[in-house]
Structure formats: C-alpha cells, structure tokens
Amino acid sequence: MTDLDPPDLTALVGRLTLEQKVRLLTGADFWALNAEPEIGLRRVVTSDGPAGVRGELWDERDTSANLPSPTALAATWDDALLAELGHLLASEARRKGVDVVLAPTVNLHRSPYGGRHFECFSEDPVLTARVGAAIVRAMQDDGVAATVKHFVANDSESDRLTVDMRIDERTLREVYLAPFEVIVRDAGAWAVMAAYNQVNGTTMTESPLLRDVLHAEWGFDGVTMSDWYATRSTVATAVGGLDLAMPGPTGPWGDLLVEAVRDGQVSEEAVDDKVRRLLRLAHRVGALEPVTQQPLAPRTPEDTHALVRRAAAAGFVMVRNEPVGGVPALPLNRPELRRVAVVGPNAHPGRTLGGGSAFVFPDREISPVDGLREAFGEDVVVYAEGVRAHHRIGIADPAHLSVPGSGAPGVRIRFVDRDGDVLATDERTGTAYNWNNAFVDGVAPEKLGAIEMTTVLTAPETGEYRVGFSGLGQFRMLLGGDVAVDELLVLPEGADPVEGLMRPPQRGVDVALAEGESVELTVVRTITDHTPGSDLLVSLQLNADLPYPGDEAAIAHAVDLARVSDVAVVVVGTNEEVESEGFDRDSLDLPGRQDELVRRVAAANPRTVVVVNAGAPVVMPWRDEVAAVLLSWFPGQEFGHALADLLTGVVEPGGRLPTTWPATESEVLPSTRPVDGALAYDEGLHVGYRRFLRDAVAPAYWFGHGLGYTTWSYDALDVAGGPDDAVARVTVRNTGDRSGRELVQAYVAREGSAVERPTRWLASYAWVGADPGETVTVEVPLPRRTFEHWDTDAGAWTIEPGGFLVQVGRGAGDIVLEASTGW
Structure with a gap:
C-alpha cells in the first residue's frame, strides 16, 4: 500500500475540530474505531487473531480458520510457510470485514509457567523476530494491518495489569525489545499494542519507550494502541506516545483530553500527530477515501483446510523414535496394522487452540480419533478416554x-x-x-x-x-x-x-x-x-x-485395548483449566492421572506412541519408557489429519523446538509470581536454553531439537565475510534411506569476552533438503546484530573487537561443527 503524502494527512487533520480529533483517539465500541464521514473516514474494525481472525462476533455463528498456535507456528522455523499463513490471516480478515488484526504476540517464553506461553512464539528473540516478521509482511502486503504486541515484557499473566517488570537496560534491548525492533524496522509493522504492565516503574501506556525508542529511534510511523482498558490516565498517556485508547466509547481521554489541551497540559500538535497516524493506518487498510485497496482472490474452505493441515504437520516435533523389533516405531506401516488403540483425554476431541485472545470458533475440528479412523479405517481404530484430566464441567456438546x-x-x-x-x-x-x-x-x-x-x-x-x-x-x-x-x-x-x-x-x-x-x-x-x-x-x-466410570476403570479399559492392539497412540495434554490467558500455571505436570495412564499403557504395549497436546512444556517422567514421543502443541482445527499424515509417514515431522523443555521442576525455573508488586528478571540475558547452558543443566529436550524420518551428517563448515556480510557455509549429507529436510542452526559464541554473554546464542538458520545419499551445501547469513551488544554507557550498539566462534548443529545442546570468524 502507498502512503498519502504528509501534507495530505495534515490537511485532513486541519479540517477537524479539536473535539473531532479527540473523538477519533478512543474506540467507538469494543472492537471498532470511530468514523468521520466529513473527511472520508469509515469505521475501522479490529479483531483478535493470534490463531485465527475472530471478527466482531465471538461464537459459532461466525466461524474462523483455526490455525496452529504460535508455539506450533514457531516450531516450523519456516519463513515461507509462515508467510502463507500470514496471507491466510489477511484473507480471513478481509472476509470478516476486519482491518486490523491484533497479532502477532512476540513476547518471549521467559518461563514455562507463563499461562499465555502458547500464544507467544519462542524463548529466543531471533527466532521470534523472524517468524513474526514473515507473518506481518504477508498480512500487510494484502492490506491488513498487523498489531505487534504486547510492548513490552508482558511475558507472564500474574498481576499483569499492574506488575512492574524489573529488567536491566542491556537485557531489555538485546532480548525483550529485539523482536519488536526487527518487526517494526524491517517488516514495517503498521500497529503496536502497549501492554498493561510496568517496566522499571512506568506503566507501558505511559512509557518513554513509546516515544523515545519506538518513534524516535526506530522510526515507527504507525499507530500505538493500548491493550484493552490499559489506558488509565489522561495527560501521561497523551504525552507519552500512545495514539489510541481501546476499547470505547468511554475512557480517560474524551472530554478530559480536550480539557487537557485547552489547559495547555497536552499540546494540540501531539493530538494532531496521533490523528495523522490513525489516518495513515486507515489509508493503508482501505478505510480512507480515496480507497486504493485491491480485492484478494477468494479461498475455498478446502484450500484453507489443506494449508492448516500442512502447517500443523510442519510444527509437530518428534523428540523420540526408538526401535521396536529392530525398526523405528514411526512411521507406522499401515498395511500391517489390524488394530490401533487411540487413548487419552485429548484423543477426542483434542485441544486445537488456547484460551483468551487466541480463541476462535472453527468450521470443523478433526480430533486425533477422527483423523486416525479416516486414515486406518473405522474397524481398525478403537478408542478409550483413559482418564479424565479436567475438574471443571465441560462445555455441553x-x-x-x-x-x-x-x-x-x-x-x-x-x-x-x-x-x-x-x-x-x-x-x-x-x-x-x-x-x-x-x-x-x-x-x-x-x-x-x-x-x-x-x-x-x-x-x-x-x-x-x-x-x-x-x-x-x-x-x-x-x-x-x-x-x-x-x-x-x-x-x-x-x-x-x-x-x-x-x-x-x-x-x-x-x-x-x-x-x-x-x-x-x-x-x-x-x-x-x-x-x-x-x-x-x-x-x-x-x-x-457425560457419565464417567472413574479413573481406575477408565485406565484399566485403555490398558486392555492397548494390550490387544498392534500400536497404542496415547494423546495426553493440558486443558483450559491450566493453560490460558488470565492466569499462570502452578505446575508443569500433566493434569490428572495422565502420567500413570502413559506408563500403564506402555507396559502393556511396547509400541506406544505418545502425542503431547500442550501449548507449552510439560514434565514427562515416562519419556524414556515409550517408543516415540510427538509434541503437537495446539495444532489447529486439522489436528487429527495432520497426526495421521505424520504417523503414516505421508509427511515427515517438520518441527524443531522453539523453546527448551525442562526435565523436572526440581531445578529453579524462572518465576512468574511478583513479590511486592514487582517481578525481577534476575536471569538477565540468560533466557531459555542460555540459562541451561550457563548453569550446565541438561533439560529433557534442547531448544532446536527435533527428529525426522531420515538421518544427516554435518561434513564441513566455512565462515566468510566480516560483521556486515558474514555467512556460514555448511555442507550436510542425507545418510538415511528417504528424502528429507534438515534445519541447519547457526549459533555464535565469544570466548574470553570483556562483557557478560550467553554461552552461545542463536544467529540464524536455514532449511536444506536432500535425497538419500545426497550432499548439499547451504548458506546461512549471519546478521550484523548477531555480533553486537548494547553498550549501556554509550547508549548504542557496538561490536567487541576480536573474533567470534560460529557453531552449527541440530540444536542449542547439539553442536557438531565450529569455526572462527577470523577477524
């Protein structure tokens, strides 16, 4: 989309009275912005959208494409696929009359206890930035605004409306602001949402970070809106860089802001700047005359289902696949299977998405039982609930x-x-x-x-x-x-x-x-x-x-089915009681007696495949006792179809972990519970895998880990160029017996650094495909920011003199080659 020239926007603003201008700065209702026919501005509609665009209705009357959750999307590590999904989100938005999608969420997985963990991409700022930018670019190419949220450090739910996040300046810059910077500066985001929380004593809707960093330093020309009801003052928010208070029509601006301008507490120039930003956004989404937005090609439901199915499979992470009878447990040999036991509380219906802002009503939901019955046949698949993992009464069927x-x-x-x-x-x-x-x-x-x-x-x-x-x-x-x-x-x-x-x-x-x-x-x-x-x-x-016989009888029935089946597929996971917006998790254990269910089924059938249907890490004490483990996240409405594709080998498990999965809760994991109203980010730069490396603690599964259906060798690494054009050339060979894809991950380390650093940190990544026996070389560019650190004294980015060590491998804990930059 092409911006109107600034003089045109200024002229439009000049036609409005102060009261008209201020009216535009607060929502007209829960989801929409005010219209102003006098200048050709129609109503602008916003909608939640991290896992599908909901629209203005929030029920079954207006269904939405239910995409995999952001953790599942990040697990694909696939920029091209995420761009396809960004185009799908834009298509859904345009279909529903939505102009501004309140997504993506680019806060970090600081702690696995974060209740909204599933709605954020990753624990790593580089991965978060890349996947978020791919989605934003695609949406906005189609004329729909993306809203990058929640700026900044809204990384947990406990007391989120008031909590003060205490973060040192270098950590704030290098870790928590980093994804926002890339998506604003490089992807050109049109909107940013200011969070509820405070950072270092100032609530984000009043924070100087909006004006000094977002506007002045990064050159953001879009709209900064509040999270819903997060605008709590008149003057401080108006002079601090906030442009839009949501929702409306009530709020702390309105007549109070008009009065503040009349009294000289807020300049009318500041109000004009906010209105220009709103009009620029309106033009970009086709809400301001003259409208230049072009229609999008229509999508059929079948096209949408196929893309969501492919995306779900691409995000499944296989973390274990051991031999049974000398052959890897997966993929399954369909013709040999006479009976498949599918058990577990998440086997039917399964959990496709998380609660809160990410929740939508899909046109259909394919459960694991549904998908496997379709793949193997009604007479082959038998089902048992196994155990009831929820304490609340479920929504009536x-x-x-x-x-x-x-x-x-x-x-x-x-x-x-x-x-x-x-x-x-x-x-x-x-x-x-x-x-x-x-x-x-x-x-x-x-x-x-x-x-x-x-x-x-x-x-x-x-x-x-x-x-x-x-x-x-x-x-x-x-x-x-x-x-x-x-x-x-x-x-x-x-x-x-x-x-x-x-x-x-x-x-x-x-x-x-x-x-x-x-x-x-x-x-x-x-x-x-x-x-x-x-x-x-x-x-x-x-x-x-529905009636339930009790856990013991339900587990016994599942074990009986598993014992007489060729394979047992156990689908366990979390539910809305423990993983949702609005509250953090108290435990990483699977709810109810699910761990016992897995162990007893595995004892009855050595070919037990466990599917973990959770948006965030859970502790799996049985992980070494089962043949295979697949992490499905909340995979969207095509859950069952994607699972069948993976289990039967139609597609390869495409995912790699976007966050580290701890082995136990006995170690001290970052807390989400404030003390005296404040939450100290004491781990500093050492978030996620960086903390495990620093403390020499082995997790259950490292960031970046994931298996496919073939094997690879890493044969050579060459690093060329300087800080502005560094590239790692990595040669890999497919040593297995089927074609596949490998994610080559490049990390950087600095030995003997004069400043504190992680043991290693992700620099970049690239996918490579090869046939059996084929050798391929892939280039992985290493951005300049990889080598920079924030100098708090200078208030600027700088590169420490001397060389860096480039390390490549299959994950943060599986480095196989390394080479010096030679600077």
Missing part, C-alpha cells in the same frame, strides 16, 4: 441438545425486559456465549432485564450426568422445571478479569438419566447493572459432562 417444542438442534435464548416481557428470541447451536454490550436486533441494552437459555438434554447413554453453567453474575438454573441453583457468581479476590471469560466460576448438579431419556435445562442470567462495560459484558457457558 450441542449434539445432545435440542430446542424445546420444535426438537431442532440447539438452544432457545430469550431476551426479556425488567418486567419479564420478551424483547427478542434467538436460537443457537453453540453453548458458549459472549455478548459484548451487543445482543440481537430489537434488544436495547438499557432495557434488558435477563437472558434465558433453555434446551433439552437427551442422554446418549445410561448413567449419571453433571450439568450446569459457568459465568459471572446472578444466575438461576432450573432442571426439569425445578430450581436447582440460585446464586451470584463472582471471581476470587485478585483474579484477572479475563479469568471470567476463560475459567469462570461454575455450578452444576448431578442427574441420572437412562439412554434416550431427556431433561429440560434452563439457565437465567439476570442483568442488574446497565452501565457500559459492566453487567452487559455477558459471557457464559452451558455445561454437561
């Missing part, structure tokens, strides 16, 4: 629900006023609802008295069901016409508000039903507070769990 009276699938929803009169009626097929001050036609929020949801649950099997609801506010639940619950549900003291969306309080009751028997369930949510942003932000779920 719409397949078991029908509308009272009509029998149509779904739930009847009535919106009633304060006198009990019906304002509108709706029918929904989903059972999770999010109304952000907007309901259905005919429902004025100020008149709403209650929302009533009624459905009929028909038992698919005989047993005891647990039914209920989740949400915040005053609820009444009727079961078969009788009041079962009447209670006000509130968050625990100190909880993050997002926990009300992701892990809200819930209530439930037990009801015994015979197969085919039905019971009517009604949940009433009363509206008592009608001020914007309060009781009208209704988010709730209808919940129902």
Whole structure:
C-alpha cells in the first residue's frame, strides 16, 4: 500500500475540530474505531487473531480458520510457510470485514509457567523476530494491518495489569525489545499494542519507550494502541506516545483530553500527530477515501483446510523414535496394522487452540480419533478416554441438545425486559456465549432485564450426568422445571478479569438419566447493572459432562485395548483449566492421572506412541519408557489429519523446538509470581536454553531439537565475510534411506569476552533438503546484530573487537561443527 503524502494527512487533520480529533483517539465500541464521514473516514474494525481472525462476533455463528498456535507456528522455523499463513490471516480478515488484526504476540517464553506461553512464539528473540516478521509482511502486503504486541515484557499473566517488570537496560534491548525492533524496522509493522504492565516503574501506556525508542529511534510511523482498558490516565498517556485508547466509547481521554489541551497540559500538535497516524493506518487498510485497496482472490474452505493441515504437520516435533523389533516405531506401516488403540483425554476431541485472545470458533475440528479412523479405517481404530484430566464441567456438546417444542438442534435464548416481557428470541447451536454490550436486533441494552437459555438434554447413554453453567453474575438454573441453583457468581479476590471469560466460576448438579431419556435445562442470567462495560459484558457457558466410570476403570479399559492392539497412540495434554490467558500455571505436570495412564499403557504395549497436546512444556517422567514421543502443541482445527499424515509417514515431522523443555521442576525455573508488586528478571540475558547452558543443566529436550524420518551428517563448515556480510557455509549429507529436510542452526559464541554473554546464542538458520545419499551445501547469513551488544554507557550498539566462534548443529545442546570468524 502507498502512503498519502504528509501534507495530505495534515490537511485532513486541519479540517477537524479539536473535539473531532479527540473523538477519533478512543474506540467507538469494543472492537471498532470511530468514523468521520466529513473527511472520508469509515469505521475501522479490529479483531483478535493470534490463531485465527475472530471478527466482531465471538461464537459459532461466525466461524474462523483455526490455525496452529504460535508455539506450533514457531516450531516450523519456516519463513515461507509462515508467510502463507500470514496471507491466510489477511484473507480471513478481509472476509470478516476486519482491518486490523491484533497479532502477532512476540513476547518471549521467559518461563514455562507463563499461562499465555502458547500464544507467544519462542524463548529466543531471533527466532521470534523472524517468524513474526514473515507473518506481518504477508498480512500487510494484502492490506491488513498487523498489531505487534504486547510492548513490552508482558511475558507472564500474574498481576499483569499492574506488575512492574524489573529488567536491566542491556537485557531489555538485546532480548525483550529485539523482536519488536526487527518487526517494526524491517517488516514495517503498521500497529503496536502497549501492554498493561510496568517496566522499571512506568506503566507501558505511559512509557518513554513509546516515544523515545519506538518513534524516535526506530522510526515507527504507525499507530500505538493500548491493550484493552490499559489506558488509565489522561495527560501521561497523551504525552507519552500512545495514539489510541481501546476499547470505547468511554475512557480517560474524551472530554478530559480536550480539557487537557485547552489547559495547555497536552499540546494540540501531539493530538494532531496521533490523528495523522490513525489516518495513515486507515489509508493503508482501505478505510480512507480515496480507497486504493485491491480485492484478494477468494479461498475455498478446502484450500484453507489443506494449508492448516500442512502447517500443523510442519510444527509437530518428534523428540523420540526408538526401535521396536529392530525398526523405528514411526512411521507406522499401515498395511500391517489390524488394530490401533487411540487413548487419552485429548484423543477426542483434542485441544486445537488456547484460551483468551487466541480463541476462535472453527468450521470443523478433526480430533486425533477422527483423523486416525479416516486414515486406518473405522474397524481398525478403537478408542478409550483413559482418564479424565479436567475438574471443571465441560462445555455441553450441542449434539445432545435440542430446542424445546420444535426438537431442532440447539438452544432457545430469550431476551426479556425488567418486567419479564420478551424483547427478542434467538436460537443457537453453540453453548458458549459472549455478548459484548451487543445482543440481537430489537434488544436495547438499557432495557434488558435477563437472558434465558433453555434446551433439552437427551442422554446418549445410561448413567449419571453433571450439568450446569459457568459465568459471572446472578444466575438461576432450573432442571426439569425445578430450581436447582440460585446464586451470584463472582471471581476470587485478585483474579484477572479475563479469568471470567476463560475459567469462570461454575455450578452444576448431578442427574441420572437412562439412554434416550431427556431433561429440560434452563439457565437465567439476570442483568442488574446497565452501565457500559459492566453487567452487559455477558459471557457464559452451558455445561454437561457425560457419565464417567472413574479413573481406575477408565485406565484399566485403555490398558486392555492397548494390550490387544498392534500400536497404542496415547494423546495426553493440558486443558483450559491450566493453560490460558488470565492466569499462570502452578505446575508443569500433566493434569490428572495422565502420567500413570502413559506408563500403564506402555507396559502393556511396547509400541506406544505418545502425542503431547500442550501449548507449552510439560514434565514427562515416562519419556524414556515409550517408543516415540510427538509434541503437537495446539495444532489447529486439522489436528487429527495432520497426526495421521505424520504417523503414516505421508509427511515427515517438520518441527524443531522453539523453546527448551525442562526435565523436572526440581531445578529453579524462572518465576512468574511478583513479590511486592514487582517481578525481577534476575536471569538477565540468560533466557531459555542460555540459562541451561550457563548453569550446565541438561533439560529433557534442547531448544532446536527435533527428529525426522531420515538421518544427516554435518561434513564441513566455512565462515566468510566480516560483521556486515558474514555467512556460514555448511555442507550436510542425507545418510538415511528417504528424502528429507534438515534445519541447519547457526549459533555464535565469544570466548574470553570483556562483557557478560550467553554461552552461545542463536544467529540464524536455514532449511536444506536432500535425497538419500545426497550432499548439499547451504548458506546461512549471519546478521550484523548477531555480533553486537548494547553498550549501556554509550547508549548504542557496538561490536567487541576480536573474533567470534560460529557453531552449527541440530540444536542449542547439539553442536557438531565450529569455526572462527577470523577477524
């Protein structure tokens, strides 16, 4: 897209009154920016989007392509593939009328306990920068703005609204600001989101980093917006470099900012600069006349499914593949398999994405059971839950629900006023609802008295069901016409508000039903507070769990199936109770008795393949007791299809670890828990694999580790050029019996350095492909920044005189060749 010349933007700004200008600087509603027809500016729409573009609705009525989670995307280490996915995100945005996607999240995996770990790419700033830049460039090439977030150091969830991150200047520059710098300066990001947290005593929406680094040093010409409700002051944010306060229409700017300008506390020139930035963004996304944006070629659902499937497989990381009967456990020989046992709590339906801003409603979800049955045949695959790993009541399966009276699938929803009169009626097929001050036609929020949801649950099997609801506010639940619950549900003291969306309080009751028997369930949510942003932000779920025989019986059944099968595929993982935006993790253990399930299945069948369906590291005490281990992350809606492709050898596991997986929790891992309101980044430069190297501690699996279905030898390394044009030429040979790809990783070290440094740090990487027996040489450019460090005294980047050691290999802990730069 081509920018309007600055005089044109200045002229447009000059046609507006101060009140009109200030009105543009706060959102019109929860997702959109204000229009200004007088200057040809239409409404600009934002949307969450780290794993798919949601749009303005947050439910099953407006489905989205559910991409693999950012950890899975980073695990591909594949810039070209990530560019394809960036184009897909742009296509989804344009399809949904979205102009600005609130992604990517380029905060770092400082600690595996971070609850939003799955939404960030990596523990390494170089990898994060490259994958993030690939997505941003592609989206913006298609006329959709990317919003790089959360600037900066929003690396954990505990007290995230107020916590003060204490980071020394060199660490801040070399580690946490580094991905933002690359994506802003090199990829040209059009928007940046300022975080909730403080850094070294200043909240980020007021931080001088916005003005002094983002604007002045990096030359950022786009819009800096607040995270939602993160703008907490008028003057400090207005003079500090923030351009847009979200959401709206209320907030600390508006009339207060107009008054601050009139009083001379904020210059009108500062306001004009913010409006110019907004208009520049609007032009780039086609929201400002004259519109020059070109339409994109349409995508079919089949095209989208195929790309998501390919991306999921490319991000799967195989960390173990041992011989069974003299042959590697994977890939499986399909014609030889008469029975495949698929067990585990994540085998069906599986977890395709994380909770919070990354959550979307896909048009379909292929579970591991679904995908493997399609690949091997219905008569070959047998399934058992194995163990129940969640404590909360699950979201009710719409397949078991029908509308009272009509029998149509779904739930009847009535919106009633304060006198009990019906304002509108709706029918929904989903059972999770999010109304952000907007309901259905005919429902004025100020008149709403209650929302009533009624459905009929028909038992698919005989047993005891647990039914209920989740949400915040005053609820009444009727079961078969009788009041079962009447209670006000509130968050625990100190909880993050997002926990009300992701892990809200819930209530439930037990009801015994015979197969085919039905019971009517009604949940009433009363509206008592009608001020914007309060009781009208209704988010709730209808919940129902099917009968469960108990862990011991479920594990025993899974073991019995495994014992009589040719292979056992155990799908374990986390769930929304332990991994989500809004709270950090308390433990890296798999929830429930999943570890026991794996061990008992492995004892019954030596060909046990474990698939770990988690967005972040988990401790795997059984990892050396099973034949193979695949890390799937949250792989998107094509989970089952991608898994089948990998297990059958149709494709090779393409992923390499974007973060280090610790072996145990006995070592001290970086904390996410603030002390007296502050969180000290005491590890400094030594984040992730760098800390393991410094402390000489062996993790379970190193950053960069990952196996394929062939083997490689590294035969030669040559380093040429100086700091501005250094390149590592690496010769590798495919020593296996099938074609494959190898990720050549280049690290740099400095022996005897005069400044503190990591043992080694990632410089760059490149993929190379080869047929069996083929030798190939690949060039890996080494950017100048690889050799620079931040000189805090000079306030500048500098290169320490003398040579560096270039090391190449298969991961941070598997270096096979090294050579000096010779400077």
